[in-house]
Amino acid sequence: MIVAVVGLGYVGLPLAMAYADAGAKVIGIDVDEDRVESLKRGESYVSDVDGTELDFHNERGDLYFTTSYEHIGKADAIFVCVPTPFDKQKHPDTSYIRSAGQSIGNHVRENQVVILESTSWPGTTAEVFWDAMSEGMPSLWEMAPPIVAFSSERINPGSEIHITQIPKVVGLYGDRADREKVLDILRFAGFTPHLVSSPEVAEMSKLLENTFRAVNIALVNEVAMLCEKMNLDVWEVIEAAATKPYGFMPFYPGPGVGGHCIPIDPYYLHAKALEYNVHMRSIETAMAINEGMPQYVADLVMREAAYRKLDTEKIVLLGSSYKPNTNDTRGAPSAEISLLLDAVICDDPDIGIMSHTDIAVVLVKSTDYNYQYLLDNVPLVVDCCNAMPGMSTTDNSIVRLGVGDKILW
Numbered sequence: 077m078i079v080a081v082v083g084l085g086y087v088g089l090p091l092a093m094a095y096a097d098a099g100a101k102v103i104g105i106d107v108d109e110d111r112v113e114s115l116k117r118g119e120s121y122v123s124d125v126d127g128t129e130l131d132f133h134n135e136r137g138d139l140y141f142t143t144s145y146e147h148i149g150k151a152d153a154i155f156v157c158v159p160t161p162f163d164k165q166k167h168p169d170t171s172y173i174r175s176a177g178q179s180i181g182n183h184v185r186e187n188q189v190v191i192l193e194s195t196s197w198p199g200t201t202a203e204v205f206w207d208a209m210s211e212g213m214p215s216l217w218e219m220a221p222p223i224v225a226f227s228s229e230r231i232n233p234g235s236e237i238h239i240t241q242i243p244k245v246v247g248l249y250g251d252r253a254d255r256e257k258v259l260d261i262l263r264f265a266g267f268t269p270h271l272v273s274s275p276e277v278a279e280m281s282k283l284l285e286n287t288f289r290a291v292n293i294a295l296v297n298e299v300a301m302l303c304e305k306m307n308l309d310v311w312e313v314i315e316a317a318a319t320k321p322y323g324f325m326p327f328y329p330g331p332g333v334g335g336h337c338i339p340i341d342p343y344y345l346h347a348k349a350l351e352y353n354v355h356m357r358s359i360e361t362a363m364a365i366n367e368g369m370p371q372y373v374a375d376l377v378m379r380e381a382a383y384r385k386l387d388t389e390k391i392v393l394l395g396s397s398y399k400p401n402t403n404d405t406r407g408a409p410s411a412e413i414s415l416l417l418d419a420v421i422c423d424d425p426d427i428g429i430m431s432h433t434d435i436a437v438v439l440v441k442s443t444d445y446n447y448q449y450l451l452d453n454v455p456l457v458v459d460c461c462n463a464m465p466g467m468s469t470t471d472n473s474i475v476r477l478g479v480g481d482k483i484l485w
Contacts, residue, residue: 166343
């Protein structure tokens with residue numbers, strides 16, 4: 077089997093590797109020349125893709141990386157994994173999908189399978205991607221158009237669960253033969269497909285997954301603020317609630333949400349809802365709470381520093397990524413908190429900078445950090461992610477987000 081993957085970021089590159097591991101020949105396409113050259117050298121910029129494995133497939137000729145679309149006609153299937161950001165007004169930006177569709181349309185062949193994986197609002201596959209593709213070769217499509225489907229990506233950077241172990245929701249229009257052809261392509265790499273009735277259902281399911289997470293994270297962020305005032309420990313509260321075997325799922329507070337999904341996907345759903353005069357107030361409220369957490373953390377740090385008369389020009393933030401065990405910094409709260417506090421971002425608490433630091437703010441719970449070193453060398457440690465449960469010092473130098481008994485409350 078030959079597979080083409082358009083967009084070689086945190087979604088596309090692991091997908092390309094999954095098909096190479098399964099024995100497929102993969103054409104990897106990205107408009108970023110630096111990315112393509114890096115991959116040709118066997119250098120991975122994605123934490124979930126090992127450079128040694130990348131080099132292995134390169135040497136075997138399983139992978140071909142390029143900035144050109146000219147070879148995609150050879151592929152049995154084309155996966156599209158391009159970004160779907162929003163603009164400054166937080167309106168969905170599907171320009172990358174449209175651009176990829178136009179380029180694919182110039183080279184696609186009849187009955188070829190094209191699967192869009194980029195998260196977007198319900199109707200994108202049919203209304204944006206298909207229309208863009210159709211600008212390429214309409215005469216061919218009248219005879220035997222390509223088979224176009226949507227299958228939402230469910231990449232979880234830093235997870236021990238391999239992407240092929242996560243079921244693939246997929247929706248398409250077409251007859252039974254078309255559906256089986258798409259399902260067989262997904263099964264080839266080891267995916268378990270979950271077929272739904274249309275691309276719109278698949279698109280909506282992805283937005284529901286991540287909006288669900290955004291809303292529940294916002295809830296526990298507010299509960300954390302309340303627990304601080306009530307002299308309670310939100311982490312203990314969540315642990316207790318999670319003992320219930322039904323009706324509850326634990327979510328955790330933090331300094332802000334990051335990545336490409338939770339900070340963005342709810343806005344895609346909100347924008348689509350407005351087209352139907354449906355005002356999703358839960359999304360607006362949740363996003364405002366989550367987006368306010370960096371400022372909340374900055375205020376907490378400054379209040380505690382003022383009480384202890386510490387130098388606020390010597391603040392280090394630990395954790396540049398938005399979650400542990402990954403180098404993915406997309407949307408990470410560290411960037412905003414760094415600006416608010418004029419702080420240095422660091423990923424190694426054992427380096428010498430810590431001995432000259434008055435305040436350390438732990439943003440990501442990492443197994444690589446030596447937390448005892450922090451306590452021994454830094455006058456104030458602000459723990460925003462329950463990285464040091466149960467740890468304490470005689471001089472009360474740990475302040476934990478969501479935990480009461482603050483000096484100033």
